[in-house]
Amino acid sequence: MDYVYGPGRSHLFVPGPSNIPEQVIRAMNRNNENHRTPAIPALTKALLDDVKKIFKTTSGIPFLIPSTGTGAWESALTNTLSPGDQIVSFLMGQFSLLWIEQQKKLNFKVDVVESEWGQDADLDALESKLASDKSHTIKAICIVHNETATGVTNDLPKLRKILDYYKHPALVIVDAVSSIGALDFRMDEWGIDVAVTSSQKALSLPTGMGIVCASPKAIEASKHATSLRSYFDWNGYLKCYNLGTYWPYTPSIQLLYGLRATLDLIFEEGLENVISRHKRLAKATRLAVEAWGLKNCCQNKESYSDSVTAVVVPTNIDSGEIVNRAWKKYNLSLGVGLNKVAGKVFRIGHLGNINELQLLGCLAGVEMVLRDVGYPIKFGSGVAAASAYLHNTIPLIPSRI
Numbered sequence: 001m002d003y004v005y006g007p008g009r010s011h012l013f014v015p016g017p018s019n020i021p022e023q024v025i026r027a028m029n030r031n032n033e034n035h036r037t038p039a040i041p042a043l044t045k046a047l048l049d050d051v052k053k054i055f056k057t058t059s060g061i062p063f064l065i066p067s068t069g070t071g072a073w074e075s076a077l078t079n080t081l082s083p084g085d086q087i088v089s090f091l092m093g094q095f096s097l098l099w100i101e102q103q104k105k106l107n108f109k110v111d112v113v114e115s116e117w118g119q120d121a122d123l124d125a126l127e128s129k130l131a132s133d134k135s136h137t138i139k140a141i142c143i144v145h146n147e148t149a150t151g152v153t154n155d156l157p158k159l160r161k162i163l164d165y166y167k168h169p170a171l172v173i174v175d176a177v178s179s180i181g182a183l184d185f186r187m188d189e190w191g192i193d194v195a196v197t198s199s200q201k202a203l204s205l206p207t208g209m210g211i212v213c214a215s216p217k218a219i220e221a222s223k224h225a226t227s228l229r230s231y232f233d234w235n236g237y238l239k240c241y242n243l244g245t246y247w248p249y250t251p252s253i254q255l256l257y258g259l260r261a262t263l264d265l266i267f268e269e270g271l272e273n274v275i276s277r278h279k280r281l282a283k284a285t286r287l288a289v290e291a292w293g294l295k296n297c298c299q300n301k302e303s304y305s306d307s308v309t310a311v312v313v314p315t316n317i318d319s320g321e322i323v324n325r326a327w328k329k330y331n332l333s334l335g336v337g338l339n340k341v342a343g344k345v346f347r348i349g350h351l352g353n354i355n356e357l358q359l360l361g362c363l364a365g366v367e368m369v370l371r372d373v374g375y376p377i378k379f380g381s382g383v384a385a386a387s388a389y390l391h392n393t394i395p396l397i398p399s400r401i
């Protein structure tokens with residue numbers, strides 16, 4: 001079967017799974033190893049230490065779980081909460097919706113704070129809930145940092161300020177699936193109790209590893225939480241951490257070496273430079289969208305996502321047709337609109353191991369597709385706006401100065 005079209009590289013611009021760099025592909029191209037030799041625990045220990053750096057935590061404890069973001073959600077919830085616990089959860093797009101469905105299935109009492117899709121989480125509504133919750137019945141606040149369906153990034157420092165103002169002890173559990181490794185994320189500074197991400201997003205790895213990081217307060221909560229859990233039980237990991245064996249079950253050797261390689265690349269570029277690159281790519285994309293005369297699905301400029309841009313199309317155009325044609329004609333993969341915004345938006349993922357010229361290729365492809373579906377675009381308009389900005393902002397490559 002011809003799954004992959006021949007010449008050149010495909011242009012993968014969905015907001016995860018993202019492009020896997022050659023160095024990572026090569027690092028993972030290896031035989032299995034016995035995980036019970038001293039080599040794998042040593043590799044794992046170094047990985048755990050380094051993973052903490054991308055969560056910006058010194059006190060958190062990370063768990064690398066053979067799973068995806070969805071399993072990481074479940075691990076975060078079942079280890080810290082008990083059935084019937086009240087949680088406040090923000091709904092503002094497809095991924096927050098799916099997480100809320102999981103929270104309900106796991107028998108938590110979910111107080112859903114809903115915003116229009118394209119708006120950010122309604123933190124004002126949280127204020128009034130905390131103000132009236134004198135007996136601290138709310139056990140956790142669940143929030144998606146970056147809603148991948150709408151390209152909206154929520155204000156976590158503001159959330160922390162609100163909790164501190166009311167001296168409320170609720171745990172803060174954050175989906176950082178499409179943010180960690182792309183956006184600034186400060187677990188300790190923002191007082192996050194559990195943060196989760198997934199390997200196929202900004203870490204540019206294959207799918208299959210969920211990363212969960214728990215604060216000391218979350219670890220303490222896990223000692224009393226009664227939600228049923230077995231495979232995801234942090235205690236199994238903690239016991240192995242104490243023994244120095246590190247794994248309660250068989251890890252994917254290839255993913256461990258892949259994680260090593262991807263972290264090395266991030267540290268070589270510099271985490272802050274990685275974050276700046278994502279800001280640059282996102283800004284260039286937004287300038288192109290503006291030049292095309294199209295709108296960003298994200299309503300609030302302060303909340304524009306630096307890892308994905310959801311572009312709203314005119315009502316006479318089906319955004320699904322744009323995504324379809326981009327793949328069929330230009331070997332360009334864009335993200336579809338999901339659920340409420342299906343047909344209305346397409347998404348450009350600009351996260352992970354990509355650079356500015358790759359992005360310009362994507363933007364040129366989008367322009368051609370837009371013309372294909374009848375949108376009267378001026379060829380080069382978006383590319384010109386993006387290039388003018390990038391040309392002034394791309395730094396020299398440090399090793400080539």
Ligand SMILES: Cc1ncc(COP(=O)(O)O)c(C=O)c1O
Binds near residue numbers: 144178198
């Ligand atoms: C913000 C967010 N949370 C959770 C998920 C679910 O992750 P996974 O598909 O790895 O289970 C996704 C996937 O796109 C996501 O973007």
